[in-house]
Amino acid sequence: MAERHMPPPLRFLLAARRSELHGLEALASTCGLVVRVSALVHALQKERGYSNLTLCSQQERLLPVLANLSDEASAVEMDARRFLDGLAADTTHASGKARMLNCIAFALFRLDELPGLRRQVQDRSMPAEDADARYTQLIGSLLAVVFEAADSALDPGVTRILVALLNFMQGKELSGQERACGVMGFTAGFFTDAQKARMLGLAANQERSFDIYAQYADGEALQCWERIQQHGQPVQRMREMAQRTASAQRVDSALAELWFDLCTTRMDAMRDVESLLAQALAQQCERRIAETRQELDDRRLLLSRYTDHASGRAPSMVFSVQSRLLDAPPPDGVGSEMERSILDMMREQALRMQRADDALGSMRGALEEKKRIDRAKLLLISQYGLTEQAAHERLQRAAMDGGLSLSDVARQVIGQLAGN
Amino acid sequence: MAERHMPPPLRFLLAARRSELHGLEALASTCGLVVRVSALVHALQKERGYSNLTLCSQQERLLPVLANLSDEASAVEMDARRFLDGLAADTTHASGKARMLNCIAFALFRLDELPGLRRQVQDRSMPAEDADARYTQLIGSLLAVVFEAADSALDPGVTRILVALLNFMQGKELSGQERACGVMGFTAGFFTDAQKARMLGLAANQERSFDIYAQYADGEALQCWERIQQHGQPVQRMREMAQRTASAQRVDSALAELWFDLCTTRMDAMRDVESLLAQALAQQCERRIAETRQELDDRRLLLSRYTDHASGRAPSMVFSVQSRLLDAPPPDGVGSEMERSILDMMREQALRMQRADDALGSMRGALEEKKRIDRAKLLLISQYGLTEQAAHERLQRAAMDGGLSLSDVARQVIGQLAGN
Structure with a gap:
């Protein structure tokens, strides 16, 4: 279908x-x-x-x-x-x-x-x-x-x-x-x-x-x-x-x-x-890409078979949009079993996305440092009217003078200027 | 142009x-x-x-x-x-x-x-x-x-x-x-x-x-x-x-x-x-949308005028791809002034995006609670083989028993199961 x-x-x-x-x-x-x-x-x-x-x-x-x-x-x-x-x-x-x-x-x-x-x-x-x-x-x-x-x-x-x-x-x-x-x-x-x-x-x-x-x-x-x-x-x-x-x-x-x-x-x-x-x-x-394409094809096939099956049995049609019938439970139990498997598929998809999101969050941790430095620069630019170059130099000087990393200095600047 | x-x-x-x-x-x-x-x-x-x-x-x-x-x-x-x-x-x-x-x-x-x-x-x-x-x-x-x-x-x-x-x-x-x-x-x-x-x-x-x-x-x-x-x-x-x-x-x-x-x-x-x-x-x-469309039009006009201007003066062409000439500084100083204004435009765009990102981060803070609860549920599902419903009920029961919010319980679960 x-x-x-x-x-x-x-x-x-x-x-x-x-x-x-x-x-x-x-x-x-x-x-x-x-x-x-x-x-x-x-x-x-x-x-x-x-x-x-x-x-x-x-x-x-x-x-x-x-x-x-x-x-x-x-x-x-x-x-x-x-x-x-x-x-x-x-x-x-x-x-x-x-x-x-x-x-x-x-x-x-x-x-x-x-x-x-x-x-x-x-x-x-x-x-x-x-x-x-x-x-x-x-x-x-x-x-x-x-x-x-x-x-x-x-x-x-x-x-x-x-x-x-x-x-x-x-x-x-x-x-x-x-x-x-x-x-x-x-x-x-x-x-x-x-x-x-x-x-x-x-x-x-x-x-x-x-x-x-x-x-x-x-x-x-x-x-x-x-x-x-x-x-x-x-x-x-x-x-x-x-x-x-x-x-x-x-x-x-x-x-x-x-x-x-x-x-x-x-x-x-x-x-x-x-x-x-x-x-x-x-x-x-x-x-x-190959995995996702394969999964997409598999699901498309499975779901189209399911739809054909359901629409062949009009009285227990589960997903008909036009007539919106979900009156009787399917007599043979096949419909409701497939329904459960579709629900499982949706849940599995949601869980997989959540898991990917979690993994993504931990991968991106390594990028936070640069973002923090950028944020500190932005605060210096907007609150002291510095140019970007001047903001960068100020952070670097503070790092060198204090024997700190740029990231530590950025954290201090954010703490002082953004109040968090 | x-x-x-x-x-x-x-x-x-x-x-x-x-x-x-x-x-x-x-x-x-x-x-x-x-x-x-x-x-x-x-x-x-x-x-x-x-x-x-x-x-x-x-x-x-x-x-x-x-x-x-x-x-x-x-x-x-x-x-x-x-x-x-x-x-x-x-x-x-x-x-x-x-x-x-x-x-x-x-x-x-x-x-x-x-x-x-x-x-x-x-x-x-x-x-x-x-x-x-x-x-x-x-x-x-x-x-x-x-x-x-x-x-x-x-x-x-x-x-x-x-x-x-x-x-x-x-x-x-x-x-x-x-x-x-x-x-x-x-x-x-x-x-x-x-x-x-x-x-x-x-x-x-x-x-x-x-x-x-x-x-x-x-x-x-x-x-x-x-x-x-x-x-x-x-x-x-x-x-x-x-x-x-x-x-x-x-x-x-x-x-x-x-x-x-x-x-x-x-x-x-x-x-x-x-x-x-x-x-x-x-x-x-x-x-x-109206603002962004207007800005896009303004910039398109500005940049196309600039390009026409630059290409009319071949020897000081700044952006020519074919011949890649950036030999002499433009004699009248107009080119370099425009160049500076384009650099400013790029910086301004980058700063604006960063500012938007910052604001976005603080807006999304309010969504973190639900995400935390979802994450705790996922941990319960994957580590104890619970269904989603069972995981939800376990969190709710723990919240009720301990007089805590769902969010607090989720934090505890994540601390115990994910070690952070």
């Missing part, structure tokens, strides 16, 4: 399942975007690393390498843009995605600034710190897209992988920032106190991100990360060396390239973890 | 806004359903009251009144079903609505049982308690639809009104249950200890629901409720009278009809509050 001829309760039972299916299909498309964004972030991290090394070391021989990396990043960017074109054409039905679309707009805006930035790096007309900050800003805007993807996903299994990927990407990005900071210090032959504090902070925050990653990851992706960690001693040793330098106690500036290579090898290895997570993401989406 | 020719950042900026607009339009449709559901609940409450009085008092003269009320309820039901037909046709894009669609399926299933129930009441072939329980179950399934509507709404202003309406409907439904319980007791001439406890519980829970309502309501709807409360003394006096009865201390059973009339007048007055809330809901949806 065609679905539109089914009695309303059954039609809505199927519509509920189909709504889940559509949600999963949209989620799979979002995951496709996330995978492309992570590839782009990796390419930009590499480009940032070499542009930083080029600007610091003033070595002409690095320029062609850098140009190659820029070309590679452009190719990855084009792939992401093509994917986005498809997404933009499909946004007519994307209610509830406003936040993510806004993040995409912002990231695209930053990406449009990239050619100008590259030109200035090639011309050496921009200080290393500034170029580094521009790349970091751009990468931050891309990470924000991944954050929104993780926060808006409605499937607990997919959300778990997205949360793992997001935290891993954040850890890797902090590694990239540490690499840049290290190159500047080693090139100069020593680290200032501010640079030392920054290096320590970046290492500590990396560890926190990777710890959260390890909580949410499993299987191959987790093993791959454990193997990388086992080879982390050289980087650790150079971190300690950096802390021992001073303007009166300089080291050979050739160490900059050694540090750069060690960090780069480590980050390239990290890229394998991201690729494994991307695979896991695609598999999980595919599996959930 | 047509939107598809705009540079990607601007297209996504508009897509974000359009996503909000679509969300609001879907929300307006959900609110239309809620308004119809609240009308149906009122009609069913009235029908339940009279069927209860009919079954208790054994007065033939009530049968035609009851038949009229059933017809009225059927007319309201048909209106709701017509609305649902339109909704079902449109569910192809309703991702994330699975929970509400499932609740609708369940409510429709219960509604299909209504003709059989009515027949049994007219035949007097069902005890008053059972008929009452069947109506109450049906009304409960309709309230669940309103709950899901409130929980899935993404606009803080609309959510506030939905939370107010939901709590008011819950309070009113408890009034209806109290009316039924009172009719049974007064008809018998006295209340058993269990009935007295139930009457006290119903009165206390009503007050809690109405308190929450008063927190979220404002304007006319709140004033209307305050006027109703000022006329609550007669009901209060009869409540106290009920508590003083005993099998050895009976009252005139004619009091049943007095009690019934007092409660009915009060509930009819409450219906005015619901109508005011329904109006407020429609107005709020309309207003937000």
Whole structure:
């Protein structure tokens, strides 16, 4: 029996399942975007690393390498843009995605600034710190897209992988920032106190991100990360060396390239973890879509059989809308048995959704920290008329001065300004 | 300039806004359903009251009144079903609505049982308690639809009104249950200890629901409720009278009809509050849609002017995708000024969404209690293999035995079984 001829309760039972299916299909498309964004972030991290090394070391021989990396990043960017074109054409039905679309707009805006930035790096007309900050800003805007993807996903299994990927990407990005900071210090032959504090902070925050990653990851992706960690001693040793330098106690500036290579090898290895997570993401989406589609088909068949059965026996018709008869209990008891099984189906569906919601809540816990920081920034902006940048800097300064994490400072700010 | 020719950042900026607009339009449709559901609940409450009085008092003269009320309820039901037909046709894009669609399926299933129930009441072939329980179950399934509507709404202003309406409907439904319980007791001439406890519980829970309502309501709807409360003394006096009865201390059973009339007048007055809330809901949806549409148009115009301006000056083109030029800063400074204003627009949009999210969080606080109870039930079901009904009864018994609210008991259960 065609679905539109089914009695309303059954039609809505199927519509509920189909709504889940559509949600999963949209989620799979979002995951496709996330995978492309992570590839782009990796390419930009590499480009940032070499542009930083080029600007610091003033070595002409690095320029062609850098140009190659820029070309590679452009190719990855084009792939992401093509994917986005498809997404933009499909946004007519994307209610509830406003936040993510806004993040995409912002990231695209930053990406449009990239050619100008590259030109200035090639011309050496921009200080290393500034170029580094521009790349970091751009990468931050891309990470924000991944954050929104993780926060808006409605499937607990997919959300778990997205949360793992997001935290891993954040850890890797902090590694990239540490690499840049290290190159500047080693090139100069020593680290200032501010640079030392920054290096320590970046290492500590990396560890926190990777710890959260390890909580949410499993299987191959987790093993791959454990193997990388086992080879982390050289980087650790150079971190300690950096802390021992001073303007009166300089080291050979050739160490900059050694540090750069060690960090780069480590980050390239990290890229394998991201690729494994991307695979896991695609598999999980595919599996959930196939499962849900199968369940939908099974139910459609079962319910249509039931409807045919019920409408063949007019006097005990259970769901007839037109005549609305539910006068006599079905004489053979078959109708009421099926009725019970439909009720069971509805209850089971409700329970399953509730369970998924519960699991989702615990997965999203890992995203709360960033939300808290955003909330604190917003309070500073609206109550003191600060710009977003100024609000961010104020939180960071308070964290550094008080030896606290950004998250702790955000909690204090919210406590003081929002009274909870 | 047509939107598809705009540079990607601007297209996504508009897509974000359009996503909000679509969300609001879907929300307006959900609110239309809620308004119809609240009308149906009122009609069913009235029908339940009279069927209860009919079954208790054994007065033939009530049968035609009851038949009229059933017809009225059927007319309201048909209106709701017509609305649902339109909704079902449109569910192809309703991702994330699975929970509400499932609740609708369940409510429709219960509604299909209504003709059989009515027949049994007219035949007097069902005890008053059972008929009452069947109506109450049906009304409960309709309230669940309103709950899901409130929980899935993404606009803080609309959510506030939905939370107010939901709590008011819950309070009113408890009034209806109290009316039924009172009719049974007064008809018998006295209340058993269990009935007295139930009457006290119903009165206390009503007050809690109405308190929450008063927190979220404002304007006319709140004033209307305050006027109703000022006329609550007669009901209060009869409540106290009920508590003083005993099998050895009976009252005139004619009091049943007095009690019934007092409660009915009060509930009819409450219906005015619901109508005011329904109006407020429609107005709020309309207003937000008009605002968002206007903003979308304004931005589209602004951004298309900007794009025309930028593309007219090829060398300083800021957003050209094909040639990706961002070489020179615009010589007249106009481009960069517009660029800043677009960045401001993006930031403003992000901040506004964050603010809305914050407001939404605090609105939804009022829904947490029900979610907590559902979660506790689920834990009981999955860990002790109870049915949903048994889990509910266990929570209720624990609440009654311990003199606690259901919500407190749920908190204890979650603490013990989920370890948090």
